[in-house]
Amino acid sequence: MPKLYRLHRAALYAAVFGMTLALVSKASAEEIIIGAATAQTGGLAPYDQPALAGLRMALDELNAKGGLGGQYIAKLIIKDTRSDTAQTATVAQELIDAGAKIMITPCDADPSISAGQLTQPLGIPTLTLCGSAPVLTAAVGDVMFGTYPADNVQATAVANFAIAEGKKKVYLLTSPDSTYTANLPEYFGKVFEKKGGAVVGRGTFTMGQPDFSAEITNIKSLADQPDLIMTAAYEPDFPAFIQQLRGAGVTVPVYGADAIGTPTVKGLGKLVDGVVYTAAGYAEPGSKLEAFNTAFAKYAGHAPESTYEVNGYEIGLILDQAVKTAGSDDPKAIRDAIAGLKDFDGITGKITYAGTDRMPLRPVALMRYEGGEGKHIQTMIPDAADVPAP
């Protein structure tokens, strides 16, 4: 290319760039950028996408009313993490560079921590869509917030229920491959033992493992047969495990937590009869959650798949309240406002961050599959004294 043209082109670039910059800075005067580093593909996508849909709906509604805190139009920039921890850090950096003042991270601890390591030094408040490992917030620092009921809280709720049912002996099935699958059953074990139950066996699996037969044979050959099996395995491992367990003639009930409250597991029909799981709430007739479900169906064209949608929606409400309290779009002020929330009226119940290590105190709904439907058992906030330390 002749030098003259190169100069021309450089001048043209400079002009266009300058104009864009001017436009952006003008627009962002009343805008607040929310960066969403979430999985659109890969293993976390079935969890991140429903939650993100809920958040989007909340932001659309809030924007129609003048934006977050009635002041700042929320601009959501979404980037795909491909369910990969390293990729999550990459896109989180891109979002920070794009000016994100609030960061939303995937439904799992490991990628959330990788994004949090970038936002922590900058003081950008970071909320995981439905990551529930209680170690998550301490691993990052004061900018990191959980939003879903924490694993130890969920496990306590399930353990309380199992004890109340008269269950005495449990077998714990864990996988060291993720914080969720490794720790949740162990929290259950701790509460269960404290309340008079016994752990009669432990087994592990690798996520994506094709075959559970050896593990199942070990369960069958236990001298002390368990009353229930507790696991945090989720799809596609959970369907595989229960298919092979029942196929081997074992009828012991299986209990899990929030990650099996999905259409996939529900779609297994009779196979999952009696399986107990948790949710962020239950839509009783006349409840706010029921109204949300109707509104969401109108917004998205399909009914919510789980309670991840409403959880995402509540993140929007929390952000709105935090910006209102902060009275500015300063990330540090927003962070402080979220950390100070007390008895905030969400859709599923009261949400409190004040006094916690940024994993919220909020109700847990216990559910059970029966005849291909999720039936509500009860909703509770476990006693803080019962909840094991992370």
Added chain:
Amino acid sequence: MIAQQIINAVSLGGVYALLALGLAIVFSIVGLINFAHGELMTLSGYALLAALVFGLPFPAAVLVAVSCGALAAVAMERVAFRPMRGASVTSLLLTSFAVSSLLKVVFQNGISARPQPVAMPGWMTGAFSFGDFTIGVGPSISIVVSALALIALELFLRRTVTGTAMRAAAEDFNVVRLMGIPASRIIATAFLLSGLLAGLAAMLWVAQRASVDPLMGFTPVLKAFIAAVVGGLGSLPGAVAGGFLLGIIEVLLQATLPAAVAPYRDAIVLSGVIAVLLVRPQGLIPAVRVQRS
């Protein structure tokens, strides 16, 4: 309990053998390790789901699904691999990776990122007892189907002209062509067989896992690759031996390792593979011609 674990091992080994055989057939003829083999399984799984949704009775749905796998394999050869014929092993390998990634994205965006439940008929989760131990219907079917498929393949390769030509092609393709056998027919048949095996393996896989997801082909193709390498790349008896060996080692380790060491199971299995290859670098039962093209 030991008898039970042996059944578990044979059942898993059978599925691995079918998968490894599917890879080995294609490799023995065209020198391609088809990493999109797993996506043929995924495709068969979705075909099964679709057939069930459309109300076909279960046996018919299985038939449709397996045929879909076979046809997809032939189509894959026609579209992606035929233009690459004669290319280097590396180019073929990369092409297969490309096909695999492409199909995964198509499944994720076209169907759903979420695993789809496949409700197996009730009798599949049944079990029957012999005195002390119970055998699940699922594992029994796995063992019987794998055995039948292996016998049928053996008969096809020994007793038919195309089968004989394929065995000959695995040893020296050029001589086979000089004998007047069209190369395209041999290659298409190799893909058809590998697709059939993928379809069958997919049915056994889905029967044990009760769901189909876009990424489900990854683990099986990896296991099949390991089995094929251990057995001797390109050798059909080797693939079967490698598949069974891998299945047996995995189940035995899972059954016997103490909880503290259990997470290292895959690492131990792969160390075992390295050990086997150190002693027998060409695999357990080496192919007559190890490296083609």
